[in-house]
Amino acid sequence: MTDNVKKMRRAPTQKRSRERVDTILKVVCELISTHGSDAIRMGEVAEKAGVSIGSLYQYFPDKASIIHALADRYNAESVHCIEEALAEVSSADALLAAFDKLIDTYYELFLAEPVICDIWTGTQADKTLRDMEMEVSRANAGLLAKAILRVRGNDGDFKTIVARCLLIMYSGESTMRLAIAVPRSEGREIVASYKRMVGRELAEMARI
Known part of the structure; x- marks a missing residue:
């Protein structure tokens, strides 16, 4: 927890x-x-x-406290899912493919799970949920940064890469909230746009 x-x-x-x-x-x-x-x-x-x-x-x-306990469970599953998806990444192409798949998985999960939608829709009004979102974004950013450094052969400044990865992860949460708040066709285009933007950033960071 x-x-x-x-x-x-x-x-x-x-x-x-x-x-x-x-x-x-x-x-x-x-x-x-x-x-x-x-x-x-x-x-x-x-x-x-x-x-x-x-x-x-x-x-x-x-x-x-019940809502927070549920959010904490979903956060733990999120970190585990990302850790598992990035664990075997060893090339720039594999990194981009893995992250692209993760985004699609998350969007479908948000659409399929009204509980997640409800919890994260109310995030901005609940300081504890905001803090939890930041905490899990930092954890996921660390996992992504480690994968990037692995692809780069540990060539790069970890703190700089983590900061860029934090932006990717935190904005990803915001993207999902926006995507589920609009009609599904529009939501899919929002997610696709996020993937294109993040893909360029990841490709740049993964390049030695």
Whole structure:
């Protein structure tokens, strides 16, 4: 769990407790998919999860902490996905192909997962989510920078490359928010434009 997440009151340690938390988060995902996060009420979450309201509050002090826990899970999956996709990259062409595929995967994921859309649409209004977005962008930028340096044979200034990669990753999050907020045909063109711009930047950085 990232440092910026509003922590649960009681972190689950036993299997039964972890399963209960998983059930709560699953219920919240279903509610978000149906009604959006703004309509979520703690009493309804407790009822549908089959737990008492007191038990719910033992784990999550408020609705925001549940949303943050969900965002943290998606962020962890994001970092793992990018790490896996870039792990074997050893050439400029492979780097560009891998990143291009990642962008398409993310866009389709955002379209298919209303929970992700809901959470990140509200990012700008929630400081914790903004901090989390920055944190995961930095983590992903580090992964991308390492892949670029590997392609370059470790020839290059790491801090400079990381800064450029941070811009790529952070603007990518903004691109996805914009792309899902407009009609799908327009969204696909926005994503395609982002890929073209980023492709030129990556090609330049990957070139020794």
